[in-house]
Amino acid sequence: MKRSFIREILESIDEETISFAGGLPSEKLFPIKDLQKASNKIMSQQKVFQYGLSNGIKQLRAKIAQEYTNDGFATNEDEILITTGSQQAMYIIAKYFESKDITIEAPSYLGAMNIFRLNHLNMKGIKLENDGVHISDFKKSFKETKLAYLIPDFQNPYTSTYSNKKREQIAKIVKKQNGILIEDSPYTQLFFDKKPNSISSQIPNNSFHLGSFSKTLVPSLRIGWIRASKELIDSLMIIKESIDLHSCGISQYILDEYLNDRKKYEKHLQDIRDDYKQKADYFCKMLDKHLPSFKYKKPKGGMFIYGGFENIDSFELVQKCIKQKVVFVPGNQFYINKQTNGEIRFNFTHSSFEDIKKGIKLIAKCL
Structure with a gap:
């Protein structure tokens, strides 16, 4: 390493x-005053300083779940796991699949690749095109690995965005093989024209969908999440609890208070x-x-x-x-x-x- x-x-x-x-996001765009107001409001509450639930405070999970539902991807709070940034989300999932083979994009996100190496996942790179991975190569690789890590929206580093056709093709391949897709989506909200639809919404029981507030709000709160079936979330909770019991409660309460004003x-x-x-x-x-x-x-x-x-x-x-x-x-x-x-x-x-x-x-x- x-x-x-x-x-x-x-x-x-x-x-x-x-x-x-x-x-790095632009520091000039950080909503500092609004976060200060949220912080001041929650700091008088004793529960903020106590141990929390391993999967995250319920009201924050409910807000994230509602966003999925609003996008047509029915989700409840039990299908959300709050993590210490999206990086921890990837580590937990990689630990869950330790020593397995995994299909990834070429090029791919450096942070994820380091995590996969640390957890002894054998990476198989598939060439990226302007509208997503090369489908026939992906199909061949996924048939063997049954596990894939993709960044379909404004990919890091390649910046490509998957076409709707390729999203449908990938979903069908994953479902047919009864495999798992790890869909990393930290940039989805940073669209210039149109917000893409997730692949995971087509295969809710065969995917982990990863999100983060680091790129859309502020990185130092270190709040990310995993969206998956309750069965998969329960399996990840065992790993999560062995790492840190739960992600920072103060950060979660600040974020939850801030998000009360959705507009x-x-x-x-x-x-x-x-x-x-x-x-x-x-x-x-x-x-x-x-x-x-x-x-x-x-x-x-x-x-x-x-x-x-x-x-x-x-x-x-x-x-x-x-x-x-x-x-x-x-x-x-x-x-x-x-x-x-x-x-x-x-x-x-x-x-x-x-x-x-x-x-x-x-x-x-x-x-």
């Missing part, structure tokens, strides 16, 4: 460095979408102007832009860029065998327009 390249990069750079590396949260989400779309458009404009040899597809949402150069080692390039005070994540970090390539993942959400322009011009200089 090695540490995450992204976490190491974030620790090694200084405040003068322009970072397109981490998947305010909806406005907050729309503000994020508007801001991120403007930044994505500007980032693409600067790429076209200063790095015309960088080939990419414009994202439909999320937090990243992914593409590549021909005949360039992006890992070597980032070492030069660090010295010039700009950083990104080279694409080889998102593959199982970390093969050399010219691919790059850029994060556009955390930087100002000024830093986006300056950072891309510095990369062009290093190139």
Whole structure:
């Protein structure tokens, strides 16, 4: 096991460095005053400081379940498990399937891959296309593994969004094999035009659907969740209880109080979408102007832009860029065998327009 390249990069750079590396939301969009009000309101209640239920406080689970139901995916609070961020959700599920084979996308989320390695899951990568995984390859692999991990909405790092056709095909494959889909959806609410429908809604008893408030609200609350059948949730609870008994109660109560004003949260989400779309458009404009040899597809949402150069080692390039005070994540970090390539993942959400322009011009200089 090695540490995450992204976490190491974030620790090694200084405040003068322009970072397109981490998947950091914009701090300017944090609803600080509203969270302060929610915090002040719950801090006078004794129950907030007591041990809580392993699956999370009931009223917060009910709110999350209601959102699924509103989207046409019937869910109740017993089908929700609150976790300490989406990262813990993946760890719990990986521990549940320890030492199994698993089908993943290529490229895939670095954090998930590290968790799978730690729990001895044998990963089999399937090439991603602009509308999702290569279906025939996925079908062949899933027939053997009976387990898959996918990020269908604004995929990290590739930024692709699965087509409705491929979502239906994947659901049919999973159901036919009576397997399990781990559907990771931290970016679903960050759509620029239209919110995608989950694959899990088509196979509610054969899926774990993962969500998080880290990208839509604030990361430091560390509140994520798993949506699955009650039978599967009960199986995961044994693992959850062995890790931390329950996720932070104070964070859950603050979040639950904040979410009581649903209209305010909806406005907050729309503000994020508007801001991120403007930044994505500007980032693409600067790429076209200063790095015309960088080939990419414009994202439909999320937090990243992914593409590549021909005949360039992006890992070597980032070492030069660090010295010039700009950083990104080279694409080889998102593959199982970390093969050399010219691919790059850029994060556009955390930087100002000024830093986006300056950072891309510095990369062009290093190139």
